[in-house]
Amino acid sequence: MTFCNGPVAWSSRVQKTIALSTVEAEYMALTEGVKEVKWIRQILMDLGRNQVTPTPLFSDNQCAAFLTKNPQHHRRTKHIDIRYHFIRTEQEQGVVSVEYTPSDKQPADMPTKALSGPRHLKCRRLPGDSSSWGIDYSGLN
Template sequence: MKSTSGYAFTFGSGVFYWASVKQQCVALSTAEAKYVSASEATAQATWLRFVLEDFGEMQTVATPLNCDNTSAIAIIKNPIFHQKTKHINRRYHYIKEALQQGVIDLIHCPTKEQVADIFTKAFAREQFSYLRELLG
């Protein structure tokens, strides 16, 4: 089974870009699925930075990227290539380069606060309403 990547980008007080996409590869673990999802979100963040630059809005600070999986964050922040990540397609390692260049800033986010999960999971009414409010 393929996992679903979900991400949302905010500008000011609300979300202006979001996606829910089936991943192109089969993940062998939750950490790998989150790694791939974060990499896809990084590619979109890079593209959005170029679009904002075209509108004259130069982004001088790194784009914050929330991730609720500490294992995925550890893999991303470790610049050394490990045996544990050799099966992950090279195209997804783009996120490591973006982190080192200051394009993104990877931040741990508690699972209950992860707004992008509203696009990928089913929730009870209370949690769904809470995440919907966080969307803006």
């Protein structure tokens, strides 16, 4: 999660629940992201910086992004634990807005996937990466 182009919260861990599909895994991860968003928004509110617009959450899985907006149960998704549908309520209340973002524009992939050299450099140039903060790390080993 970034704020003013700098990272303020991040996480990469194994999910405790076994997902039966990529869509389900992404949906579960989005729900975890919403919990983090709510915490950060509360901190901002405590500091007098209320956020009135929905916080965008980006997913590189179109089906998972669609599932957050679709309240119907389908054969392939009806088994998903009800607690993960928390994201739908938060989206309806304007806390978050889930948006599809292609994988090549997803900086969150850097700590979770093995990236080729060119793809790694491209992710480093995306907003939120330390190289975009104007800090020179060239002298560090």
